Amino acid sequence: MYLLQSLPSSGVQDSQLEKVLTISAEGTLISPNFPHTYPRNTALVWRLVVPNNMRIQVHFDQRFGLEEPEDGVCKYDFVELEDLTERSVVGRWCGAEPLSNSYVSKGSQLRVRFISDEYFPSAPGFCIRYALQPMPQVKELPGETGALSPANETQ
Structure with a gap:
């Protein structure tokens, strides 16, 4: 289980510290104090x-609960997931x-961001549970090289 401490500040910091976790087994990421109230300015x-x-x-x-969205948008307290392969x-x-x-990520890196x-x-x-999954194998077909075209395309 991984938890980072909140940043001491009077407001959310723009220069966030990124904790790099090289993982080799399943695990969890939790908000501070989970399952109780998380701290402000984190x-x-x-x-x-x-x-x-x-x-x-x-x-x-x-068991998920953060500040409610405003006009349907998560502006203030949120958790965000970014696939770093596609940015x-x-x-x-x-x-x-x-x-x-x-x-499931497209590649080998994901970023999780929590803001309050x-x-x-x-x-x-x-609480986010994570696990490793093998990358799908690409199979090479025997024969000459060629081009693929959509099935409905006429020649």
């Missing part, structure tokens, strides 16, 4: 790294609705 960033032939599967525990944010969650299914502002901390926070 910025935590984890980068999960696995060998290049592996991917990372993450699943949110159903794309997979999602940002707050309120009481975590990711309902598992997510100075207002309305909530409980229970979050």
